[in-house]
Amino acid sequence: DTAVSQTPKYLVTQMGNDKSIKCEQNLGHDTMYWYKQDSKKFLKIMFSYNNKELIINETVPNRFSPKSPDKAHLNLHINSLELGDSAVYFCASSQDRERRWKNIQYFGAGTRLSVL
Amino acid sequence: AQTVTQSQPEMSVQEAETVTLSCTYDTSESDYYLFWYKQPPSRQMILVIRQEAYKQQNATENRFSVNFQKAAKSFSLKISDSQLGDAAMYFCAYLRDDTGNQFYFGTGTSLTVIP
Numbered sequence: 001d002t003a004v005s006q007t008p009k010y011l012v013t014q015m016g017n018d019k020s021i022k023c024e025q026n027l028g029h030d031t032m033y034w035y036k037q038d039s040k041k042f043l044k045i046m047f048s049y050n051n052k053e054l055i056i057n058e059t060v061p062n063r064f065s066p067k068s069p070d071k072a073h074l075n076l077h078i079n080s081l082e083l084g085d086s087a088v089y090f091c092a093s094s095q096d097r098e099r100r101w102k103n104i105q106y107f108g109a110g111t112r113l114s115v116l
Numbered sequence: 117a118q119t120v121t122q123s124q125p126e127m128s129v130q131e132a133e134t135v136t137l138s139c140t141y142d143t144s145e146s147d148y149y150l151f152w153y154k155q156p157p158s159r160q161m162i163l164v165i166r167q168e169a170y171k172q173q174n175a176t177e178n179r180f181s182v183n184f185q186k187a188a189k190s191f192s193l194k195i196s197d198s199q200l201g202d203a204a205m206y207f208c209a210y211l212r213d214d215t216g217n218q219f220y221f222g223t224g225t226s227l228t229v230i231p
Contacts, residue, residue, distance in 0.1 A: 041224045043207065044221075104151070
C-alpha cells in the first residue's frame with residue numbers, strides 16, 4: 001500500500017557506471033519529482049514532471065536524465081557516475097499543479113547511492 | 117530568490133516536554149504555503165503540518181502546532197508532550213503559489229528526545 005515507492009533502497013556502484021532508480025506512485029498524482037539530499041541533509045530539487053512534460057530542471061548535470069513512461073512512474077537515470085553523486089535521492093509526487101492548496105508532496109523512502 | 121533558514125542545526129528535549137523549532141523564510145510573494153516535514157532514521161520524509169499563508173489561524177495537528185508570523189516571515193514548529201518517536205530531522209519547506217510546485221527546503225534541525 002506504499003503511496004510512493006522507490007527501488008532500490010540502496011545502490012552501491014563503481015565510478016563510471018550507469019545506473020537507474022525507479023519510482024512509482026499509486027496516488028493518481030499528476031506531478032512527480034526527484035530530489036537529492038546531500039551529506040549535510042540538504043534537499044535540493046532536481047526534476048519534476050507533469051503529464052510527461054518536464055517543468056522544472058535545476059542546474060543538474062546532463063548525466064542525470066528523468067524518464068517518465070507514464071503518469072505513475074518517474075525513473076532517474078544516471079550516466080558515468082561520479083564520486084560526488086553519492087547521496088540519498090528522493091522521489092515525490094503531488095496531486096495537481098494548478099490547485100496549489102492540494103499540492104502536498106508525498107515522498108518515497110529514498111535511495112542511498114554510494115559511488116566507489 | 118526564496119530561501120528557507122533553520123538556524124538550529126540540533127535541538128534536544130526531555131521526553132514529555134515541549135520544544136520549538138525555528139524557521140524563517142524570505143519571499144516577496146503574498147500567497148504561499150509552508151510545511152514541516154519529519155525525517156526519522158528510516159529516511160522516510162513525512163509531512164507533519166502545513167500552513168496556508170492567507171490563513172491567520174495557526175495550524176495544529178495533535179501535538180504539533182505552528183506559530184506563523186507572516187509579517188516576520190517566521191514559521192516555528194512546537195511539539196508538545198515530546199515522545200521518543202519524535203526524534204528525527206525536521207525540515208521546514210516553502211512552496212510558491214505560482215510556479216510548478218517547487219519546494220524550497222531549509223537545512224534541517226536534528227531533534228533528540230531524551231528519555
